[in-house]
Amino acid sequence: MRRDPLRMAVEKLKADFPGKSYSWVKRALLRLGDVREVRDDLYLVEGRRELGDWKSLYQVWFSQREGKWYCTCYFSTFGMRRKRDICTHVAAVMLFRRYKKALERLQRKRVYVAEAEVECRQRLTANGELYVKPVGVRDLTFFANPRYRVLVISDAKRIVIKCGSYEVAEAEGEEVPLATARFLAERFYES
Numbered sequence: 686m687r688r689d690p691l692r693m694a695v696e697k698l699k700a701d702f703p704g705k706s707y708s709w710v711k712r713a714l715l716r717l718g719d720v721r722e723v724r725d726d727l728y729l730v731e732g733r734r735e736l737g738d739w740k741s742l743y744q745v746w747f748s749q750r751e752g753k754w755y756c757t758c759y760f761s762t763f764g765m766r767r768k769r770d771i772c773t774h775v776a777a778v779m780l781f782r783r784y785k786k787a788l789e790r791l792q793r794k795r796v797y798v799a800e801a802e803v804e805c806r807q808r809l810t811a812n813g814e815l816y817v818k819p820v821g822v823r824d825l826t827f828f829a830n831p832r833y834r835v836l837v838i839s840d841a842k843r844i845v846i847k848c849g850s851y852e853v854a855e856a857e858g859e860e861v862p863l864a865t866a867r868f869l870a871e872r873f874y875e876s
């Protein structure tokens with residue numbers, strides 16, 4: 686399951702600009718935290734000396750007329766070199782927008798959640814993200830018959846938990862927004 690929104694955003698950026706180098710993508714990624722959205726078509730990107738910036742702030746905007754993104758660095762003395770290419774300020778904005786979209790998609794995403802208690806002496810797995818905590822570790826019987834409380838977040842409604850290669854539990858997942866599932870997973874270890 687590829688749920689990490691940042692990874693999704695980076696992969697989308699790479700796919701949209703297949704000719705771009707790893708270092709171009711990396712620089713965009715380094716700038717991600719420096720991007721501020723003013724409007725949907727106007728952004729501010731803080732300059733970073735270590736990335737070759739000579740200004741403390743760059744403006745990145747979308748020109749409807751030209752149908753493309755511009756950056757203030759295109760209009761400086763050294764800008765002509767950058768203008769032929771897409772500067773990493775613009776790349777950072779593109780990454781930011783893709784990241785935001787991926788996050789929003791994730792917020793809307795629905796998943797299935799199930800909890801169960803299982804006995805297992807091998808490795809526990811499930812068809813989803815698995816959260817495991819031992820039950821009754823202080824009991825002398827624990828090591829003979831180790832029991833675990835498990836929580837699974839899955840894309841599938843039918844959730845299957847395996848111990849080694851054996852199915853030890855099967856449950857119909859409850860449909861919830863992913864954010865709720867994450868919240869439950871955090872609480873799972875606290876309770």
Ligand SMILES: [Zn+2]
Nearest residue numbers: 756758772774
């Ligand atoms: Zn720029």
